[in-house]
Amino acid sequence: MNLARTAVASAGHPFPAIAAIGPLRRTLFPGLAGVGNPGHVALTFDDGPHADATPELLDLLDRAGVRATFFLLGRMAEELPEVARAVVDAGHEVGVHGYEHRLLVKHGPAATCHDISRATAAIIAVTGVRPRWWRPPYGVANAAALLEARRLGLRPVLWTTWGRDWTRTCTPDSVYRSIMRKLDGGGTILLHDSDHSAAPKCWLAMLGALPAILTTCRARGLAVGPLAEHGVTEDTTIAGRAGRTAAPHW
Numbered sequence: 001m002n003l004a005r006t007a008v009a010s011a012g013h014p015f016p017a018i019a020a021i022g023p024l025r026r027t028l029f030p031g032l033a034g035v036g037n038p039g040h041v042a043l044t045f046d047d048g049p050h051a052d053a054t055p056e057l058l059d060l061l062d063r064a065g066v067r068a069t070f071f072l073l074g075r076m077a078e079e080l081p082e083v084a085r086a087v088v089d090a091g092h093e094v095g096v097h098g099y100e101h102r103l104l105v106k107h108g109p110a111a112t113c114h115d116i117s118r119a120t121a122a123i124i125a126v127t128g129v130r131p132r133w134w135r136p137p138y139g140v141a142n143a144a145a146l147l148e149a150r151r152l153g154l155r156p157v158l159w160t161t162w163g164r165d166w167t168r169t170c171t172p173d174s175v176y177r178s179i180m181r182k183l184d185g186g187g188t189i190l191l192h193d194s195d196h197s198a199a200p201k202c203w204l205a206m207l208g209a210l211p212a213i214l215t216t217c218r219a220r221g222l223a224v225g226p227l228a229e230h231g232v233t234e235d236t237t238i239a240g241r242a243g244r245t246a247a248p249h250w
């Protein structure tokens with residue numbers, strides 16, 4: 001994760017930094033990247049719950065017969081407890097994104113740990129479910145965050161392809177094409193069911209793109225589901241073991 005930290009410092013903005021380390025992450029830390037069963041694609045959504053986007057997404061997924069993993073923000077789960085519970089009631093998995101949507105490397109170890117533990121407690125209190133997964137905002141973490149996640153029994157997992165569905169100019173077609181650029185069996189898809197940290201209503205593009213994404217996965221013979229069914233790889237490369245020295249039992 002030091003790679004990410006360095007890249008962020010040099011780029012000044014988190015998104016290009018994450019894109020830059022993407023290929024390296026997948027090679028050196030496949031488990032962290034969300035690589036799993038080659039016949040399966042994990043479908044994940046960050047930044048929710050959202051009063052409008054999440055219910056619409058739940059309807060779409062219900063019609064498609066697909067379940068997914070939702071990385072919730074603790075603050076939003078507390079503000080919209082019925083929506084957060086609807087995610088669980090519909091059979092989806094919940095993970096921890098954070099309490100606030102903040103770039104963790106900008107904050108000290110104490111604030112970082114507090115954010116993750118507060119988010120986890122909020123999600124458990126609202127949904128009654130203990131999450132297994134943690135995805136830091138912007139995909140960027142520090143050692144304190146990794147250790148706190150481990151203490152809470154959370155495994156960090158990022159993604160292998162994303163829809164770039166947070167921009168003002170994104171469209172269903174742009175989101176679809178962005179996902180397809182790196183979609184393959186065993187990958188993890190990142191989309192957002194919220195405009196909490198993005199351009200207003202950009203989630204409409206995500207909703208517009210999702211049916212075609214699911215259709216393409218099906219056409220390629222790939223099952224789509226939550227991380228719980230993805231068979232996420234254990235990081236056993238030399239680099240992976242080095243990473244686990246800092247935060248074993250990811």
Ligand SMILES: [Zn+2]
Binds near residue numbers: 138197
């Ligand atoms: Zn996020």
